[in-house]
Amino acid sequence: MSRHEAKFIKKIIKDVLNKLxxxxxxxxxxxxxxxxxxxDIFDFLSTATDDVRIAGIHGMPGIGKTTIxxxxxxxxxxxxxxxxxxxxxxxxxxxxxxxLVGFQTQLLREILKQGVPNFECVDRGKVLIKERLRGKxxxxxxxxxxxxxxxxxxxxxxxxxxxxxxxxITTRDSNLLREADRTYQIEELKPDESLQxxxxxxxxxxxxxxxxxxxxxxxxxxxGGLPLALEVMGACLSxxxxxxxxxxxxxxxxxxxxDIQGRLRISFDALxxxxxxxxxxxxxxxxxxxxxxxxxxxxxxxxxxxxxxxxQTLHERSLIKVLGETxxxxxxxxxxxxxxxxxxxxxxxxxxxxxxxxxxxxNVLEQQKVRAQCIHVAxxxx
Numbered sequence: 001m002s003r004h005e006a007k008f009i010k011k012i013i014k015d016v017l018n019k020l021x022x023x024x025x026x027x028x029x030x031x032x033x034x035x036x037x038x039x040d041i042f043d044f045l046s047t048a049t050d051d052v053r054i055a056g057i058h059g060m061p062g063i064g065k066t067t068i069x070x071x072x073x074x075x076x077x078x079x080x081x082x083x084x085x086x087x088x089x090x091x092x093x094x095x096x097x098x099x100l101v102g103f104q105t106q107l108l109r110e111i112l113k114q115g116v117p118n119f120e121c122v123d124r125g126k127v128l129i130k131e132r133l134r135g136k137x138x139x140x141x142x143x144x145x146x147x148x149x150x151x152x153x154x155x156x157x158x159x160x161x162x163x164x165x166x167x168x169i170t171t172r173d174s175n176l177l178r179e180a181d182r183t184y185q186i187e188e189l190k191p192d193e194s195l196q197x198x199x200x201x202x203x204x205x206x207x208x209x210x211x212x213x214x215x216x217x218x219x220x221x222x223x224g225g226l227p228l229a230l231e232v233m234g235a236c237l238s239x240x241x242x243x244x245x246x247x248x249x250x251x252x253x254x255x256x257x258x259d260i261q262g263r264l265r266i267s268f269d270a271l272x273x274x275x276x277x278x279x280x281x282x283x284x285x286x287x288x289x290x291x292x293x294x295x296x297x298x299x300x301x302x303x304x305x306x307x308x309x310x311x312q313t314l315h316e317r318s319l320i321k322v323l324g325e326t327x328x329x330x331x332x333x334x335x336x337x338x339x340x341x342x343x344x345x346x347x348x349x350x351x352x353x354x355x356x357x358x359x360x361x362x363n364v365l366e367q368q369k370v371r372a373q374c375i376h377v378a379x380x381x382x
């Protein structure tokens with residue numbers, strides 16, 4: 001077999017492998033309120049230029065970052081010779097090097113299809129990505145990036161990919177997008193969009209059933225425009241009668257939904273250090289809609305350090321908002337933070353690190369008053 005024939009056969013094999021491994025990803029059927037943003041990102045990345053373009057998508061957990069990335073990837077992938085969607089990168093922390101090696105291997109194999117050597121070292125993976133992909137025009141999505149080490153392991157420099165390549169990064173931490181050419185922050189859905197998305201999951205229709213309009217609006221208000229919460233709530237209430245709906249909604253006012261809270265809790269657990277976690281919990285319990293200057297002053301007095309860096313970090317990680325000079329937080333993130341505190345002692349509020357509920361505060365004060373009286377009586381007896 002001549003060298004030319006071998007090269008030709010190799011090209012045929014690669015074409016067949018491409019057809020057997022379609023790049024299309026599952027995208028939820030109901031995409032509400034995402035069309036314009038997806039269109040803007042598509043327009044930016046589809047512009048015919050030879051530079052390597054990077055688009056960053058950021059926002060709080062459950063806001064739809066991955067869904068947007070999937071939509072744009074699906075629209076773009078046919079325009080590139082090779083493409084790769086790296087899902088849930090933050091499942092493995094950067095300390096677990098085998099996790100990063102796995103993503104490096106996935107990137108190389110999905111792009112090259114064959115001839116990828118085995119390796120066990122992140123640095124070796126960096127060299128291979130740079131050597132093998134720098135001559136290829138590729139589309140790569142890095143989904144749910146949480147640490148700079150993860151980005152450095154997969155796309156350390158633009159020169160690692162060929163001219164005209166496109167990269168999409170989704171993250172909760174806007175600080176990781178400093179090298180991006182353009183960033184997009186996903187906001188909560190508007191009330192009418194929220195009701196539509198909720199109805200799609202609760203009624204399999206774009207609007208609620210006539211007898212459930214008021215109850216649907218109550219459920220939507222609880223979700224605060226968060227797509228994850230709207231989908232979970234819609235599925236939870238689907239098929240239940242009106243009494244069942246009232247029971248669930250009333251319970252949610254006292255006890256947050258476990259599935260929603262579990263997803264949001266990941267961001268809290270990922271905060272570096274006890275001081276940063278305490279700053280978040282303090283804001284969730286006491287400082288919603290308070291002036292930033294006041295919040296910083298109180299936190300600084302309690303902790304004995306300048307909290308400005310922590311406030312900035314929480315803002316960059318989409319856990320708080322700073323609107324003008326006011327510190328705010330999504331209601332579901334607030335509930336998650338308060339649930340973290342409540343878990344430390346569910347039955348005895350006096351043993352919790354923070355008390356924000358007026359009824360709990362009075363009960364604790366009454367218990368302390370009774371305890372003090374008992375001690376006083378005991379001392380008089382003895």
